[in-house]
Amino acid sequence: MPRTRKRRDSSGDIDQFHFQDIHEARAELAELAARYGDAEEIPEGTQDHDRWEAAETFVTRAQERVEELRELAARPGCTEGVPCRTRPRDNRPGSSREYSAAMRVIERHRADELSDASREKITAAFDLARSQPDGAETRRLAEWVTVTGDPDYLTATAKLFSDPEYGHREWTREEYEAFMRAKNYQRAVGVYGTGAAGAFLAPFQLNPAILLTNDSTVNPIRQLARVEVITSTEWHGITSAGTSAHWTPELQETTESTVSLLQPPVPTHKRDTWIVSSIEASQSTNISQQVKDLALDAFNRLESTAFTLGSGTNEPTGIITALDGSASQVFGGASIDRADVIAFQESLAPRWRPAAKFMAALEFINELREFGLMANSVETSLVVEGTPYPKLRGWDLVENSEMDKDSSVPGANVLVVGDFSNYLIADSSNSVYEFVPHVFGSNGRPLGARGWYSFGRTGGDVIAPGFKLLSAGTS
Incomplete structure (x- = not known):
């Protein structure tokens, strides 16, 4: 730029x-x-x-x-121009100088550098941080945006991408100062690397935590889930199953309503990728863009599986993993039919229905299309084609190729329904690129190649009972 x-x-x-x-x-x-x-x-x-x-x-x-x-x-x-002494000055974290500086950094980025979806993702992170009274999270987010979004930091790291061993010798004074500010922040948040050329925080424009958004991915869970950007390694929130309200006559004691407030943590897990190129290719002027694109594609495919089937151990907890064996699981017949699907939709609690969507593998979606279309049947199909998704009994039906495909297999998990904002994805802001100047072969000799090791942290889990899972019965 x-x-x-x-x-x-x-x-x-x-x-x-x-x-x-x-x-x-x-x-x-x-x-x-x-x-x-x-x-x-x-x-x-x-x-x-x-x-x-x-x-x-x-x-x-x-x-x-x-x-x-x-x-x-x-x-x-x-009123503007009139001193206001009746109320104290607004000293909320969101009104801080650091926050304003971060917002200016975001606004200065062109659309081809930072999509509207990425801007909305960062703004949502600030909205959540500003709701916390001490302002610590707002300051951390603002410093991260300011130091990694500095244009001088981007050009400094671009020179390192093209020439990791000597690129720093070409830095201007502004680039050196920008890189050192980012390094100081990196040390403060405890993100380290061990590569020969050291590890550095991903510039704002190359950061997977920002660029992986719901409109730039083929990952169906990320498209629909609630996504939060955090500066720590674990998301903490408060959820509940809700409470009850009552009509109460005057001068009569109110009815007791007990509500359990839950604090479900969503830990983040390290995800990484190793990218190798020939020395000749690594000297390309746009190598940083190529490394970023390859890393994003690798992380997208990795997450697509984890957010669906992840075990929760050293990887996110997938939505199927969270629902399988829980009270949210519903069993149909040994061969799931039209009646099973209708009953399954109606089993979702009314509070979750306004934003509910279905999710299934394409093979089962095609099976649903055939329900009611057999020979001599007068019933219409359960599925109506539409944009951007087909409709199953009026609700969007989203494809997820990681789910079970054959409903004739006992216990197969073939259909999910619910409000997907109850699946939370936590993206840690501190993504890192680390350079390895020489890649060696099995005999210990150089291959004439260089490598980039990119890593960051993300997590995911169901945080509220807003889903149902339809599984094939055993008999």
Whole structure:
């Protein structure tokens, strides 16, 4: 991403450019970024240089203005321009300078660097962190976004990707300082590596924890589940099966309602991948993008199985693993039929039905399509084709190739229904890339290849009883 070298006397140059709103300024930045491509800087003294600085300044000031208005809106009775002494200043963690700086970093990234889904994922993480009173999680998230989202950190790590042994000698002062800020944060959160060239945190634009989103993956569970980004190694939340309300006459003691608040932890587990390329290929200018794409594809396929069938030991607990053998399991006949499916849908508690979806392997989905379509049958199919998913009795039917496919096998787990926000995926923000300069063969001699070891942490589990599992009966 091109950038400009800030000049102390540039304010007079950029005042000639005017923008109607933040969208126009962002469009200007996108146009200049596309024009200069991979260039590190826009030449100083050019009109494009001043246009970039003017647009970037406009976006920064607009974001600061938005934060000011948000703080003002959160203080009832206060008016802009009038001192407000009736209420204390809003000192919530979300109003901190660190939070505002992190939001500006996110806004500066182009759409091709950070998708809308990734932005929403980070914003949701901040919303959750700001609900915690001490502000520690907000500060950790903000520091992570700020240090790994710095453009100088991205260019510094790009030089390491292309030349891990000597790339640091090409760093500018800004790149060196950005890399050291990220290193200090990495040490503070206890993420270490042992490679010959050391391990470094994934830049924001290359981080699987951010790039693995529900609209960029073929992983069906991640598409539907609740996803949280955390800075620790375990997610903690509070859930319950709900409580009861009552109609009570005046001056009469209320009816007791006992509710059990649960704190189901969702631990994260280490996932890693090993990528090898020839020395010649590793010298490509876009090797960092290629390594990122390969790592994302590997993690996607790994997670697809784990979120469905994972044992919970050194890997996430899959949704089938969590439901199999629980009170949520429902058995149909030895040969599941139309009546079994109808009864199964109706077994889901009413509170979970508004957002409920079905999930099954394609083979069983095709079997469902045939229900009611046999010779001499006047019944219609249970499945109606639709977009983006077909409908099973009015609810979305999502394909998951990891589930059991043959309903004639006793005990086969062929169909899940429920509100998938009750399956939680926890992604730790601290993904790491580590470089190995020489890969050796079985005889201990170099192969003429280099390797990248990428690792991070993720976890998953059912956190509330909002599902049912249909399994084939034994007789």
